[in-house]
Amino acid sequence: MNLLEISDLAASVANQPILRGIDLNIGAGEVHAIMGPNGSGKSTLANVIAGREDYQIDRGRIALEGQEITTLSPEERAHRGLFLAFQYPIEIPGVSNMEFLKAAVDSHAQANGNPEITAVDFMQMARNAAEQLGLNPEFLKRGVNEGFSGGEKKRNEILQMLMLKPKVSILDETDSGLDIDALRVVANGISTFANTTNAVVLVTHYQRLLDHIEPDFVHVIANGSIVRSGDRSLALELEEKGYSWLEKD
């Protein structure tokens, strides 16, 4: 069974159609890349899957492990194993990273009927994840994304992914704003996390992240539809030729 199934999904923002019928199947153990020019609908797709309220679903369905999630709240989708790494992570002064992470992890345990993780185990887990991403554990005490550099914010998104262990992770432009070294660290974090039971969707404009994480499938979105799907060679072709030849199709 596919982990994530999207069929004929159309969505709009403020009555402006953005997605015009997307079909996408993602299986366990797969890494997909969704590419496309600016404004093509990549980020909209990511946000609609995560359940953002600002978007209106006009038709179609989204299913996670065979169960429809189209009408579920964002938190219910998260509890069932969906994760969105934000393109622009939000700064929340006054709420520590640790408190935020603990509330997130506890909410998952509670929703899935699992015992609450002890404070000691939680700290250990958070420290390990921080270390894996080259973040000083002191960083966990700071306000959520408060005063973080662009690279730190993106690493923090991946840290949350490592803590929540989602089945399907959608990483929206996680490579933007990262320098070469940070890109390598983040890519390593994602690669280590990806396994045969979960799936990763990389939403990106450029192919440079794909030098570090090899995708099994590459899809190109233009004007709200998937106009081409292929393997990794498609990404390389895009790198060479740009997007315009596909948009004209």
Next chain:
Amino acid sequence: MGLVDAASVIEALEAFEPHYLPWLDRRDTLAVLKDGALPRPNSEAWKYTDPVPFFDPQDNVSDRGEPTTSPTTPSHTVGFESDTVRSLVTTYVNQAVDQRRYPLAAISYLKVDCGVVIHVKPEDKTESIELGELDGQFQRVLVIVEAEARLELIETSTGSNRIVECFVAPGAKLRHRRLQPPGTGIDYNLVAINIAENGSYSLSQYSTGARLRRNDISVNILGKGAEAELTGAWQLNDALHLDNQISVNHMFAGGTSRQHFRGNVDDRAKSIFNGRIYIAPNAQQTNATLTNRNLVVSAEAEVYTKPELEIYANDVVCSHGATVGQLDTDALFYFQSRGIGEADARAILIRGFLNEVVSHADGRALLGIET
């Protein structure tokens, strides 16, 4: 809003025969009130809070007769009635209060029925004094921190009218924490502070509202190197009302003041904030800042906030800002996308917002923002 019948208020005050501290000189105060100082409804200072209920004989202008002593008199506090503090009382009382600007404090002085003095000298090594409820309807607290002395005052008061005058002598340090639990009635509170050269005063005020609650705060910076740091947070629910009117008066050069207040207003509650910075012509090299940020989480809640600057010196650094906003929907979605339900997300965001100005556990407990 009704009208204050000034003549009948004055008449009642003139006829008033004090049982408590008959030796206290009340003539100047009465003269100020007769001279037209009574609050006027719809005046700038009383734009959003009706002053009339503060004069309601049922609530306020009543003689409760001979007061009893404080139910919990902490050490280092002495009642005004004690002969040992009479000279302190006559020397200090009303020295920090501008009675023309604060006529309700003037009335409270005429009707005073409970007073205590807290007097700290450097050799006292007093670390902390807790001042809870006092048994009086018109309370007056004199806090005198002598040169180079230090004091932490932790004050809790509900539903009473309390005027606190603080005198911070040269090089002295007063940390003042003030907890205001919810009240069901009408209360008027004034904290008036005089800070001398190199003196330091800090206020951490944690408030909920009352049916009507007015907090006036007046700080006089009276010497070089004097510092005032005022922080406050409030959490208003139901139909509670809180009106904070703050005036920091830089009367001398080289002083510093910082004001940082935040409030969260829910249900049908009403929050009013006015932060004034006054810088006298001679108060050069003053550094003064003021911010007030408000969250409004209900469509029926009301928030009025206004910074007010009066600057007569030309070599100063002064900044101010006031905002009123709702919870950030992007932040809410961020929490929800991590599995945190909307109600919990709201509570954490409100806590985070207030936390920026709350640094004491008892403050967090009062505001209901414990983790």
